[in-house]
Amino acid sequence: MANEVRLIQMAEPLSPPRLLPSGDAAITVEFSRTIDDAANRRVLALDRLIAAEPIAGITETVPTYRSLLVHYDPVQISFDALGERILARAAKALPTETGTRRWRIPVTYGGEHGIDLEDVAKALQTTPDEIVARHVAGDYRVAMIGFTPGWSYLSGLETFLHMPRRKDPRLLTPAGTISIGGIQTGVQCLAGPSGWHLLGRTPVRTYQLHRDPTFLLEPGDAITFTAIDAKTFAEQDRAAEAGAFVAELVTP
Amino acid sequence: MSKLVVTSIGPASSVQDGGRPGSQRYGLVPSGAMDRLSLAAANTLVGNELLAAAVEIGPFGAAFTARGGAVRVGLAGASRNADIGGRPVAFDSSATLAEGETLNLGFARGGSFSYLAIEHGIEGEPMFGSLAVNARAGLGSPYPRPLQSGDELKTQAASGAAERRIELPVAADAPIRIVFGPQDDEFAEDSKKLFIESEWKISATSDRMGYRLEGPVIRHLDGHNIVSDGTVTGSIQVPGNGQPIVLMPDRGTSGGYPKIATVITADFGRFAQISAGRPFRFKAVTMAEAQAEAIKFHELLRSLPDRLRGIEDLGLNIEALRDANVAGQAVSAVDVSTWQVAVP
Numbered sequence: 001m002a003n004e005v006r007l008i009q010m011a012e013p014l015s016p017p018r019l020l021p022s023g024d025a026a027i028t029v030e031f032s033r034t035i036d037d038a039a040n041r042r043v044l045a046l047d048r049l050i051a052a053e054p055i056a057g058i059t060e061t062v063p064t065y066r067s068l069l070v071h072y073d074p075v076q077i078s079f080d081a082l083g084e085r086i087l088a089r090a091a092k093a094l095p096t097e098t099g100t101r102r103w104r105i106p107v108t109y110g111g112e113h114g115i116d117l118e119d120v121a122k123a124l125q126t127t128p129d130e131i132v133a134r135h136v137a138g139d140y141r142v143a144m145i146g147f148t149p150g151w152s153y154l155s156g157l158e159t160f161l162h163m164p165r166r167k168d169p170r171l172l173t174p175a176g177t178i179s180i181g182g183i184q185t186g187v188q189c190l191a192g193p194s195g196w197h198l199l200g201r202t203p204v205r206t207y208q209l210h211r212d213p214t215f216l217l218e219p220g221d222a223i224t225f226t227a228i229d230a231k232t233f234a235e236q237d238r239a240a241e242a243g244a245f246v247a248e249l250v251t252p
Numbered sequence: 253m254s255k256l257v258v259t260s261i262g263p264a265s266s267v268q269d270g271g272r273p274g275s276q277r278y279g280l281v282p283s284g285a286m287d288r289l290s291l292a293a294a295n296t297l298v299g300n301e302l303l304a305a306a307v308e309i310g311p312f313g314a315a316f317t318a319r320g321g322a323v324r325v326g327l328a329g330a331s332r333n334a335d336i337g338g339r340p341v342a343f344d345s346s347a348t349l350a351e352g353e354t355l356n357l358g359f360a361r362g363g364s365f366s367y368l369a370i371e372h373g374i375e376g377e378p379m380f381g382s383l384a385v386n387a388r389a390g391l392g393s394p395y396p397r398p399l400q401s402g403d404e405l406k407t408q409a410a411s412g413a414a415e416r417r418i419e420l421p422v423a424a425d426a427p428i429r430i431v432f433g434p435q436d437d438e439f440a441e442d443s444k445k446l447f448i449e450s451e452w453k454i455s456a457t458s459d460r461m462g463y464r465l466e467g468p469v470i471r472h473l474d475g476h477n478i479v480s481d482g483t484v485t486g487s488i489q490v491p492g493n494g495q496p497i498v499l500m501p502d503r504g505t506s507g508g509y510p511k512i513a514t515v516i517t518a519d520f521g522r523f524a525q526i527s528a529g530r531p532f533r534f535k536a537v538t539m540a541e542a543q544a545e546a547i548k549f550h551e552l553l554r555s556l557p558d559r560l561r562g563i564e565d566l567g568l569n570i571e572a573l574r575d576a577n578v579a580g581q582a583v584s585a586v587d588v589s590t591w592q593v594a595v596p
Contacts, residue, residue, distance in 0.1 A: 020433050020434035020435070021431055021432070021433040021434060021514070021539055022433065022434045022482070022483075022484050022487065022511070022514055023431060023484050023486050023487070023514030023515065023516060023517065023542070024431060024514075024516050024517050024539065024542035024543045024545075024546045025484070025517055025546065026482075026484045026514075028433075028434040028481060028482065030434075030481075033478070033479070034479060035479050047277075059273060059274075060273055060274050060276055060277065061277065062276045062277050062482040062505060062506075063277060064479075064480060064481045064482050064506055065479050065480065065481070066479050066481060067481045067482065069276075069481065069482025069483075069484070071273070071276070071484070074517070074542075074543040074546040074547065075546065075547050075550045078543055079539045079543060080539075144480070144506065145277060145278050145279045146279045146480065146482070146504065146505045146506030147279055147480075147504040147505065147506050147507075148279050148388060148389070148504065149275075149278060149279045149280045149389045150278060150279055151279050153480075190388065190389070192388070207278065207279070207280070207389075209379065209390060209391075214278075215275070215278040215280075219277060
């Protein structure tokens, strides 16, 4: 009986995404307007299904929190024809956890490597150690990679650590910064501007030229953090510069 | 080994090609030429692949000197006064620098970017299949940054082939066509109307990441923060101050401002060429029109090799010269840069 109920639930059709035109050569396939874990799982499921069963004319796909951006060649396929085929794929792209890779990423927290840790602790009325303990305890997933190469936006930040972004974004934050912003946490690869709160730094390069693979993380990968001291950071930073992953692949 | 040495160059000048699509899911933007038609025309003039790497030259002047042998080049895009050792050179044509000769290029006229293609291409190490410069990502070859004086572009010796010119359709001074979306529902109908009916100018603070527009304030229905989603080249995003930004080839791959519309593929290069401060307008078209224009643009690119002509044909076109004089235009048969070729 219980099995029967489950079957009926699974047979319920998934609500169709919205197809939004992004010019004449891309479609935004939108599953939600907000940050929504279930929507993100459907984005990643559609992305995987299109990779497994390609549609002629699609040139590349870009998963984000709530939508899949599908780039295509309008010489090969029209908006209407592609839209129809995407909707058909979306109806059968079921979110799944099978095949998820899990990475353990070392982070040195606080001090010069995480200049906002103390302020974050004060704002949340707790200690820096408590912030680190909670951040390390989290089970995260790469919801999207975007903005600049390797900038990985992670979902799964516990509610306690949710904080509005800085009013004045910093123009330059260090390579490898681990930060929190809003309801997200992130791994930043290249130095650049950021409005998030800087908790620490990782020696891991999520983007490194002349390394195979150049990009370490994939959208959908599971992530946990592990705290390391500044001396270990320095050692691993040198190893990473020479091409080592430094991040540990826990499950393939 | 021949090479072209950069003897002087202004900002916003870099090696660009068709770009490196395929890694946007990792945050790596494709980059590539601002004006693909002009890049392809310059390459066609010297027998290269349409979207091979060439020098994209920003609005200011530049000079290049041939070393180690002769170097043959093709020039297209925004026209400029150009000469090789005092010999005038026309745009939309090829020319050869003998060893030691210098090609001098003035400021861009009627556009922002010119393309200098080198016969046999520019030698470099492709990354993700492209030599295009993306300075933020440390990509680009032979230099992962904009060009500077003293840089060397290595190539092979000029073939000695006859010089060519290329007949391009006259770029219409028409509005820049857009399709609405993906987030036009974040704006009221009168905001969309204001966007379409107003005159816009490109701010001088624009670059290869984005062109900032100056004009009326476009208001959002419900705040200016949306959850980041994917961008395309030509996305028109509207930040909190209501002044739109058109995303250019070095854009971020994702963005958190509502995007009211997108410049169509066929008009993007023409948009990229609009000089800062010059007024222009947008025009909304349907998806069907935009896609029909994209197919026509693709066919235009493919037709470029058929549009090559011999340089010598020009002086012999007495009929066209007589017609032009009758029309009272000051056409000089010598100054080929102002000569409008009769379409056969």
